[in-house]
Amino acid sequence: MSSNVTEADEIVRRCEALYADLSLSAVKSWQASHPGRPAIGLLPIYVPRELVHASGALPVSILGGGDQIDIVKGDACFQSYICHLPRSTVELGLQGRLEALDGFVFPSTCDVIRNLSGIWQLLFPGKYVRYLDLPQAMDPSTGGEFYRRDLEALGAELGRLPGGNAPTTESLATSVRLYEENRRALATLRQLRAEAPWLVPLDESYLVVRAGAVLDVEEHTELVRAYAAAATRRRRKAEDRIRVVIAGAFCEQPPLGLLRTIERSGCYVVDDDLFLGARWIQPTEAEDRGDPLTSLALAYLNRSVVASTRYQPDGLRGEDLVRQVREKRADGVIFAAPSFCDPALLDQPPLQKALGEASIPFITFKYAENTGQFQAIREQAGTFSDSIKLWGEG
Amino acid sequence: MKLPITEATANAAPPPAPLARAASQVVQRDASPTVQKDASMDRQKAMLAGYFSELAHARETGRKVVYTFVPGNLTELIRAAGALGVYPEVNALQSAMRQRSDGFVREAERLGHNEDVCSYVKCDVGMLASGNIGPTGEKLPPPDLLLLSYTGCFTFLKWFELLQKEYGCEIAMLHVPYQADGTVTEDMRRYVAKQLATEVIPKLEKVTGRKVDLDELAELLRRSGRAEDDLVWVLDSAKSRPSPIDAYFGGVYYVGPIFTAFRGTEDCEGYYHDLRGEVAARLARREGPVMPNGVLAEERFRIVVEGPPNWTHFRDFWRIFYDEGAVVVASSYTKVGGLYDQGFRHGQDRDPLLSLADYCLGCYTNHSLTARVELLSSYVRDFGADGFVINSLKSCNSFSVGQLVMMREVEKRTGVPGGFIETDLVDPRYYSQANIKNRIESYLQMIAQRKASA
Numbered sequence: 001m002s003s004n005v006t007e008a009d010e011i012v013r014r015c016e017a018l019y020a021d022l023s024l025s026a027v028k029s030w031q032a033s034h035p036g037r038p039a040i041g042l043l044p045i046y047v048p049r050e051l052v053h054a055s056g057a058l059p060v061s062i063l064g065g066g067d068q069i070d071i072v073k074g075d076a077c078f079q080s081y082i083c084h085l086p087r088s089t090v091e092l093g094l095q096g097r098l099e100a101l102d103g104f105v106f107p108s109t110c111d112v113i114r115n116l117s118g119i120w121q122l123l124f125p126g127k128y129v130r131y132l133d134l135p136q137a138m139d140p141s142t143g144g145e146f147y148r149r150d151l152e153a154l155g156a157e158l159g160r161l162p163g164g165n166a167p168t169t170e171s172l173a174t175s176v177r178l179y180e181e182n183r184r185a186l187a188t189l190r191q192l193r194a195e196a197p198w199l200v201p202l203d204e205s206y207l208v209v210r211a212g213a214v215l216d217v218e219e220h221t222e223l224v225r226a227y228a229a230a231a232t233r234r235r236r237k238a239e240d241r242i243r244v245v246i247a248g249a250f251c252e253q254p255p256l257g258l259l260r261t262i263e264r265s266g267c268y269v270v271d272d273d274l275f276l277g278a279r280w281i282q283p284t285e286a287e288d289r290g291d292p293l294t295s296l297a298l299a300y301l302n303r304s305v306v307a308s309t310r311y312q313p314d315g316l317r318g319e320d321l322v323r324q325v326r327e328k329r330a331d332g333v334i335f336a337a338p339s340f341c342d343p344a345l346l347d348q349p350p351l352q353k354a355l356g357e358a359s360i361p362f363i364t365f366k367y368a369e370n371t372g373q374f375q376a377i378r379e380q381a382g383t384f385s386d387s388i389k390l391w392g393e394g
Numbered sequence: 395m396k397l398p399i400t401e402a403t404a405n406a407a408p409p410p411a412p413l414a415r416a417a418s419q420v421v422q423r424d425a426s427p428t429v430q431k432d433a434s435m436d437r438q439k440a441m442l443a444g445y446f447s448e449l450a451h452a453r454e455t456g457r458k459v460v461y462t463f464v465p466g467n468l469t470e471l472i473r474a475a476g477a478l479g480v481y482p483e484v485n486a487l488q489s490a491m492r493q494r495s496d497g498f499v500r501e502a503e504r505l506g507h508n509e510d511v512c513s514y515v516k517c518d519v520g521m522l523a524s525g526n527i528g529p530t531g532e533k534l535p536p537p538d539l540l541l542l543s544y545t546g547c548f549t550f551l552k553w554f555e556l557l558q559k560e561y562g563c564e565i566a567m568l569h570v571p572y573q574a575d576g577t578v579t580e581d582m583r584r585y586v587a588k589q590l591a592t593e594v595i596p597k598l599e600k601v602t603g604r605k606v607d608l609d610e611l612a613e614l615l616r617r618s619g620r621a622e623d624d625l626v627w628v629l630d631s632a633k634s635r636p637s638p639i640d641a642y643f644g645g646v647y648y649v650g651p652i653f654t655a656f657r658g659t660e661d662c663e664g665y666y667h668d669l670r671g672e673v674a675a676r677l678a679r680r681e682g683p684v685m686p687n688g689v690l691a692e693e694r695f696r697i698v699v700e701g702p703p704n705w706t707h708f709r710d711f712w713r714i715f716y717d718e719g720a721v722v723v724a725s726s727y728t729k730v731g732g733l734y735d736q737g738f739r740h741g742q743d744r745d746p747l748l749s750l751a752d753y754c755l756g757c758y759t760n761h762s763l764t765a766r767v768e769l770l771s772s773y774v775r776d777f778g779a780d781g782f783v784i785n786s787l788k789s790c791n792s793f794s795v796g797q798l799v800m801m802r803e804v805e806k807r808t809g810v811p812g813g814f815i816e817t818d819l820v821d822p823r824y825y826s827q828a829n830i831k832n833r834i835e836s837y838l839q840m841i842a843q844r845k846a847s848a
Contacts, residue, residue, distance in 0.1 A: 077799050079816060081510070081788045086795070108572065110548045111791035117574060118763025119796045122803055131574030131762075136544055136551065136567055137589050143569065146585040311544075311551050313558045313565050340510045342791060346552035349506040350559055366510075 008204070008230035011223060015207035018214055019256070022065055022092060026214040027100045030058050036163040038102035040128075043113050044085070044251040045309060046280040047105045047132055048296050051151055053217060054167035054175040055158035060101060061213035061277060064088040067255040067370040069095075077119060083340040084368040085252040086116045093124060102161055103128030105154070109251060109309050110343055128161060130154060136311040138301050148297035155293075172292040178217045183283040185224040186212075190271065190279070192228055194328045197268035198238045199231045203259045209278050210253075239268075242388045243330045246272035247321060247351065248337030248344040250307060254367045261374040262334065266385030270328040273307075280305055308343035317347060318354025325360050331388045333362040334381065338369070361388060432684050434669040438650055441665065443530060445655055449478055450532035458602045461537040461557065464731045466545025466570055466754035468594065470614035470658040470740065474606050475598040479655045480534060482553070486517040488529030490705035490820035498524060499821050512549045513789040513821035515556070522560060538601040540565040541594065546572070546730075546759030547792040566597040570754045576765045578755045586751035608746055614658035615741035615749050622734045624666035625652055628673050629735055632723040633777055636693035638676035640683040642722035643712040646703065653731030657740070685716045694719030695838055698773045698782040700766075700800070701793050702727045704817035707825050711817075714834045724773035726766065729758035736769075763796045770800070771807040781841045783813040783834070788824050811844070813837035 018026055027039050039058040042049065049059035065071075065088030074091035092098050104127065106117035117131045133150060135143030159166025167175070186209060193200040208227045212220040246262070250273040263269060282303045288295045304310060306320040325333060333355055337344035348364065355362050363384045365377055452459050458477040462468065464484070472479045489495040498520025499513050505523060507516050521527070528534040542554045542565060558565045568589050571582045595606050628648055632641045639645070648669060656662035676683075682690035686709055697715070699722050704711050715722065732738065738756050743749040758766070774782055784801055786794045801812040815833050818824035 077796075079786055079788075079794060079798070082791065082795055106574075108548075112795050114548070114572060114574075115763060115791070115795035118766075119799050121762065121764050122767070122796075122799050131572060133571045133574075136569040137585075137593065139592070142585065142588050142592060146571075146581065149581055308552075309548075311542075311555070311567055311569075313555055313567075315559050342511055342549055343552065345508040345511050346515065346549070346556070348508065350556065352506060366508075 008227055008234065011227045011230065012204045012207055015211040015223070018211050019066075019207055020068060021214075022068060023097050024060065024100045024214060027058060027060055030216060031100065034058070038158075038161045038163050039100055040158065041098060041101040041104040042277075043089075043104065043106045043109070043116065045107065045109050045277045045307065046134065046300075046304075047107050047277070048151065048300070049217070050172065050175040050179045050292075050296060051155050051167060052105070052158060053178070054172040055155060055161075056163065056165045056171075057102070057158060057161070058216060061275070062089060062092075062098070062104075063210070063213060063253050063275065064369050065092050066253065067257070067372060071370075077123075081340055083112060083252055083338050084370060085338070086112055086119070088369060089116070090119065090123065093120070102163075103130065103158075105130045105132055107132045108134045110341075113251075128157070130157060134300065134310075138311075140298060140301060144297050144301050147300060148293055151293055151297060167293075169292060172296070175217075176288075176292045176295060178221070179281075180283060182212065182217050182221045182224070183279060183281060185221045185228070186279050187283050189224055189228045192232065194270045196232075196238070197243070197270050198236045199234045200228075202263050202269040202272070203256055204231075206256075206259060206272075206274055210275055212278055213275070240389070241266050241268045242332065242385045242392070243268050243270045243328065244384075245270060245321075245325055245328060245330045245333050246274065246336050247333055248308075248335050248341070248348070249274050250276035250309075250344070251341065252338035252369050254336060254338075255369060255371055257374055258336075258367055258371060258377060261378045262336075262381050265378045265381035266389070267334070267381055269334075270330050271324060273305075276305065276307060280307070308347040315350060315354065318351050321351055322354055322358045322360065325355075325358075330360075331392055332360060332384065334384070335362060335364040337364075337366055339366045361392070432669075432672055434665065434672055435647055437665055437668060438647065441651060441656060441661055445478075446528055446530040446532060449480065449528070449535055450530075452478055452535045458538040459535045460539045460541050460598070460601075461554075462541040463543055463545070463547070463550050464653050465547065465757040465759055466543040466568070467654070467657075467731065468541065468543060468568075468590075468750055468754075469655060470611055470618060470746075471590070471594070471598065471606065471750060472541070473614055473658055474611040475595075475602045476604045477538070477598065477602050480537065481654050482518045482557075483514050484654060485521060485529060485534070486514040486820050487705040489517055489521060490822075491708055492529065493706070493822075495706060495820035496822050511789075512553075513819050515549060515553045517820045518553070519556065522557075536561050537563050539563060539597060541598075542567045543570065543754060544568060545570040545754050545757050547790075549792070564597055564601055566594045568594055568754070570760060573755065573761050573765065576762050578752070582755060583748055583751045586754055587745070587747040590747045590750060612741065612744070612746045615746055617660070617663055618652075618657045618740035619742065621652055621657070621663045621666040622732070622739050624670040625649070626734050627670050628666070629724070629728070631673050631677055632721075634677055635696075635778070636680065636682045636690070637696065637721050637723050638673050638681060638683060640685060640690075640712075640715075640722050641728060642699045642703065642725035643685070643708070643715070644683050645722070645725055645728040649728045649731060683721060686712060687716055690716065690719065690721060692719050693721050695781065695841055696721055696723045696777065696779045698723065698770060698777065698779045699725040699727070699785060700770055700782065700797065701785040702730070702787060702790065702819060703785065704787075704825050705820050706818075706822040707827060710827050711825075711830065714831050718835065718838045720834075720838055723777040723779055726758055726770060726773075729769075731757065733758055733761075733769075759792045763800055767800050767803045767807070770804050774804065774808040774810050779810065780845060781810055781813060781837065782808075783815065783837065786814065786816045788816065788818045789821065790819060811840065
């Protein structure tokens with residue numbers, strides 16, 4: 001084993017420890033080294049972390065409790081037909097594991113996340129709770145202006161939190177630049193995985209990306225770069241596996257075991273929408289010297305990824321998925337959506353139709369963040385892989 | 395999202411032959427031939443039958459058709475553009491009351507729609523795939539415009555994306571910000587009004603070829619406001635003992651015209667004028683509400699209900715309450731198309747676009763959970779309720795997420811215990827009569843004991 005492999009493994013080990021730490025030790029460490037400064041929890045999928053960062057706070061992405069927490073009180077807040085992420089998130093809150101956070105921002109992802117903001121107001125009175133209405137009107141003069149003013153208000157509110165500072169043009173410009181660098185690093189890693197997935201297993205790249213949920217952006221950017229560089233130096237050979245894209249896992253995250261199961265079943269995952277908020281805004285090389293708040297608002301209108309939670313008529317999401325498959329030279333698509341996830345599941349019929357018209361094979365299954373049995377998924381993914389290898393066009 | 399009733403029209407015409415279920419498959423419910431109705435129900439039935447006939451002949455008459463949703467609907471604007479509105483939730487619930495939603499939902503699932511998602515959407519998709527035969531048995535015209543009034547429900551967005559792919563027609567998006575902290579800011583109002591001016595009206599004018607006259611729109615809004623005065627009077631009458639109305643099962647009839655295609659019409663104004671007179675007469679006679687099995691003789695329980703009703707077993711569901719002498723004195727569902735009882739009236743703001751913005755922003759499901767808790771608590775107090783029941787729907791995250799927390803909060807604020815049941819909108823597989831009956835009866839027994847010991 002070369003030293004380079006060890007370096008990548010070490011990074012992954014650290015990221016897995018961050019992933020498993022539901023008590024947010026990394027956030028507490030940051031607070032210890034930045035006395036008095038707040039940390040703000042951000043619910044899926046997308047909140048402009050730049051704005052939080054520019055207020056002097058640590059943006060912390062909350063992605064539920066996964067399969068690592070027993071739900072004791074959270075189930076008393078939700079009916080059985082509601083997805084799992086909110087109940088584990090409430091459980092984390094009621095267990096006091098989110099106490100390091102000084103406030104929470106709930107974006108307009110879906111009815112569940114929206115109403116979760118109300119649950120939070122009722123269960124945790126006194127905590128700063130903010131709902132962020134991301135615009136669905138994509139005209140800059142309507143949705144853009146409304147959103148910009150709302151971001152301005154959010155920044156001012158963050159500035160009024162103990163230890164917070166209202167973002168200035170300078171601090172926001174710096175934050176925008178830092179997150180732009182982060183997005184470029186993530187894009188490089190994503191591209192590496194598409195080109196050589198045997199060097200960058202899905203579970204590893206996921207853990208590395210997910211570390212950004214709790215780390216300061218600069219530290220995370222360095223970590224992503226270090227991992228990508230170390231992974232590139234690995235001496236591994238490609239195996240006879242099919243190349244697949246995972247679609248539908250953008251909010252509630254599948255357990256690590258499920259991700260490992262897919263790749264152990266004869267698949268290389270060459271692209272996915274896991275933890276989509278981390279790469280919601282597509283990176284740009286263009287230098288923007290304008291008002292950073294306006295840039296942030298326009299980035300949402302013009303550079304957002306195509307996502308099930310954004311209004312997108314004309315069947316463009318289907319076209320986008322087909323294009324993604326072609327660009328990544330994938331053999332097929334695995335629709336992996338959380339149970340009861342309206343945005344992902346309502347999108348599946350038209351997306352599947354688009355794939356069918358493009359002769360792209362796919363399989364479908366549902367999961368919950370605490371799914372513990374993977375045998376059926378292993379068999380399904382394995383059969384999918386075998387069928388493509390045996391009868392696929394390639 | 396949910397909608398007002400329409401059983402009145404559900405009986406207007408038999409299903410067309412190709413879609414009629416075999417007689418042996420039809421589940422017979424409430425076979426009593428002498429269902430009692432108010433005169434206003436007959437008037438509403440005639441209004442709806444006329445409207446669906448108008449829709450069926452829209453192509454011949456050259457009227458353009460706009461599909462839109464009930465919460466935040468822009469009916470007066472659609473009328474001012476000379477178009478006819480179609481409300482997919484209404485079609486879904488009417489299909490359910492005619493025992494046809496089951497087949498439509500299954501058809502949608504056969505086409506790949508998941509069992510987990512909203513049954514209104516699946517019912518609509520299934521109906522479309524089965525020929526788009528509307529509730530009165532006449533074919534519904536395809537939309538010329540999908541007007542996506544995105545108020546209080548994210549599923550609306552996905553729903554019309556699906557329909558747009560099917561129909562390939564023009565679509566207009568109206569983003570209505572959520573009242574997360576219980577307030578409507580001037581910025582939110584102006585944002586909605588600006589979208590009306592720059593997105594919605596131009597697209598309406600484009601498909602209809604008719605300029606929207608804002609003065610005419612303002613007049614329609616004022617007429618709506620007068621009908622809303624009468625509706626609020628009717629809803630408020632439930633504060634009397636006994637209540638002359640049932641504000642949930644009966645209430646869905648009462649909100650029918652004002653939540654849908656009739657707002658702003660003389661017919662609508664006349665309907666609510668007559669309804670008010672009808673209820674005033676009952677009030678003077680100290681009579682209880684007219685229920686399907688007759689006038690309720692004794693009001694034993696006064697209940698507040700949160701959440702839409704189940705439509706597939708509407709009569710059975712209502713009967714459980716009726717048999718126990720339980721009257722619903724206030725409900726949140728009858729506010730999804732407007733919280734008129736909290737003071738809003740169309741035309742209040744002289745700027746018609748701001749008035750419509752206020753309406754969209756103020757619909758019930760666009761309110762925060764805290765505001766919903768406050769509203770329900772005020773209903774329990776102001777209407778002298780003995781209890782409140784939450785009917786939680788599998789299909790509707792907009793309503794359902796947080797209801798368990800809301801229940802505890804309303805209990806805490808009012809000292810009145812809540813009951814919790816689970817059904818669905820239009821998927822009959824999620825309605826269990828025995829289970830619901832058992833729970834409601836047990837709940838009301840507990841309320842009775844509580845009243846006795848008070």
